[in-house]
Amino acid sequence: xxxxxxxxxxxxxxxxxxxxxxxxxxxxxxxxxxxxxxxxxxxxxxxxxxxxxxxxxxxxxxxxxxxxxxxxxxxxxxxxxxxxxxxxxxxxxxxxxxxxxxxxxxx
Numbered sequence: 362x363x364x365x366x367x368x369x370x371x372x373x374x375x376x377x378x379x380x381x382x383x384x385x386x387x388x389x390x391x392x393x394x395x396x397x398x399x400x401x402x403x404x405x406x407x408x409x410x411x412x413x414x415x416x417x418x419x420x421x422x423x424x425x426x427x428x429x430x431x432x433x434x435x436x437x438x439x440x441x442x443x444x445x446x447x448x449x450x451x452x453x454x455x456x457x458x459x460x461x462x463x464x465x466x467x468x
């Protein structure tokens with residue numbers, strides 16, 4: 362069994378890597394789109410909308426419901442992509458960690 366000092370050193374290293382991963386994920390930006398790119402939404406790593414772009418041809422009086430549906434679809438697309446990227450970041454971080462078998466991130 363490793364001594365306590367070594368375990369503490371590994372725990373500090375793990376904590377630093379977790380902080381780095383959280384910062385990296387928070388800095389992510391993903392774009393989701395719908396309607397063949399007519400509506401685009403950019404989310405940051407925390408899942409908040411940063412930008413919305415709507416094709417001007419959709420901004421007609423009788424297109425309101427279509428635009429609303431496309432915005433929701435674009436947000437869902439971006440959220441799905443954000444979750445995928447977050448999982449990829451977690452996997453790459455966990456690959457370098459000495460975690461016991463069966464332990465998954467986040468805890």
